[in-house]
Amino acid sequence: MTTTVRIAIAGALGRMGQAVAKTLAQQDAAVVVARFDRPDAAGEGLVARDAALAAADVVIDFTLPEASVLLAEACAANGGPAMIIGSTGFSPEQLARIDAAATRIAIVRSGNYALGVNMLLGLVKQAAAALPARDWDIEIFEGHHKRKIDAPSGTALMLGQAAAEGRGVSLGEVEDRARDGVTGPRREGAIGFSVMRGGGVIGEHSVIFAGEEEILTLSHSARDRGLFARGAIAAAVWLQGRPPGLYDMQDVLGFRRQGQPH
Secondary structure, eight states: OOOOEEEEEESTTSHHHHHHHHHHTTOSSEEEEEEOOOTTOOOTTBOOHHHHHHHOSEEEEOSOHHHHHHHHHHHHHHTOOEEEEOOOOOOHHHHHHHHHHTTTSEEEEOSOOOHHHHHHHHHHHHHHHHSOTTTOEEEEEEEEOTTOOOSSOHHHHHHHHHHHHHHTSOHHHHEEOOOOSOOOSOOTTOEEEEEEEOTTOOEEEEEEEEOSSOEEEEEEEEOOTHHHHHHHHHHHHHHTTOOSEEEOHHHHTTOSSSOSOO
16 A cells, blocks of 8 residues: 655745645645745745654755755654755765764755756766776866856766766866866866856756767756656655665665665
């Protein structure tokens, strides 16, 4: 017998919060039981955070890094609910706090919940492993709407990590996030990032493998925020009954051989 998953939506007044609510209304596997936002926010149907958490099996959160961390710590302190985190731009200290919360509750954290992007991660890793750094430069381009506050995007960093893993190196050692002025020639093996912010762009990502005589581009375009909402809801349904731990969409989609948190 299938159990309907009870969902609380954090940041309910935001674009992604609204997209999650709209998508949930169109399917039966999960249902919205509570919506909440900042303590000073006003909106029809909003409830206090603690009341929302008490009513839910899973909370879906696309807010801001510190808000997500505090929410994860509140869920962990209460022994639940589980969490889906779609916020990006975390500091190492904030990620460590989420890791600590995941020792007590199940958390899925991903910079992107789209199926296509998660397929792209695997392709990028394979290409980076096959194309040697001495002959192929890697550049990651990402574009988003003018209201996005962090850069590079969480998805771009995921793609950079996939490329670095394919080459067996640490992203922190080879990343090149900014160029200005006389920078000199490109470092061999560097993974570069280029960023655009403007208009209402939902999400554009490309990974460019540039050789002397040819260029290979792997890319993904998001056309509707609903695709991220659908992925987050699928993750929430998948999360039911999972033990505490930190998971991501590679786990949800079965792309990892081991079904254990990473």
